[in-house]
Amino acid sequence: MPTRSQCPISNVLDHVGDKWSLLIIRDLMFFGKHTYSDLQNSEEKMATNILSSRLEKLENDGLINKQIDPTDKRKKVYSLTPAGVDILPILIEMIIWSSKHAPDLNIPTELVARAHNDRSGLIQDLTSRLLA
Amino acid sequence: MPTRSQCPISNVLDHVGDKWSLLIIRDLMFFGKHTYSDLQNSEEKMATNILSSRLEKLENDGLINKQIDPTDKRKKVYSLTPAGVDILPILIEMIIWSSKHAPDLNIPTELVARAHNDRSGLIQDLTSRLLA
DNA sequence: CTGTATCCTTAGGGATACTG
């Protein structure tokens, strides 16, 4: 997606403003997925060509890394870059929004509670774990 | 966009996970725009048919209101619902992300500073102003 | 298993004309 303007919100959307990219980041962030087949088996079942193209774009945009698994050279492992980890607060706010406005969904209530009570601590904990 | 899963992040994307909806909300929220032509003259210049369809979807989804201007019955005025106002923290986190990872953009620095120093106060101030 | 490539259909979107 080309740069549309100098607006910081528009800029984020130019990177992840589609239906799938944030779900890939979610899976890497919250569900410990790091292989292609892990990601393909997400609840939303994205098509393999879409997954492939999004991984390529996210890597080009500097949000994820693609590495060879050191324990098995045939495998490839996807992980978040620091810029990718910094998407975390955006996802947390989305979870909070849904917990308020779409309470019928499967919301991790203890996560929401901690996001309210100790937001910066939560983000620091998750971030340090993800960057470890 | 149909519901894809029970995930709260996916749910938000089902409402605003396209290239334009959050920009409309941004314009209503930060730039005091409330008419069709106001919105059409945003920096990103969205096409009139797209603007029309997004306004319709956002209204159906309960994020914006469309009302007759009480001072001029010919005019229509768009405004955010409480659910729309609650998108604010998501936008703030997007601005923070860009301020960190795309510092070349036009970022409102005093907003970012306050988002760091007094995040909940900032959100309360903006929210109460928007709902006033 | 980890993807790429292809085929095909649908949705997104730009330009512009048109209506109340």
Place this chain on the structure above:
DNA sequence: CAGTATCCCTAAGGATACAG
């Protein structure tokens, strides 16, 4: 001014086959 409608093209996306 405030939209709707149409035309047309491109991008997104699903299904599936295929390659390393």
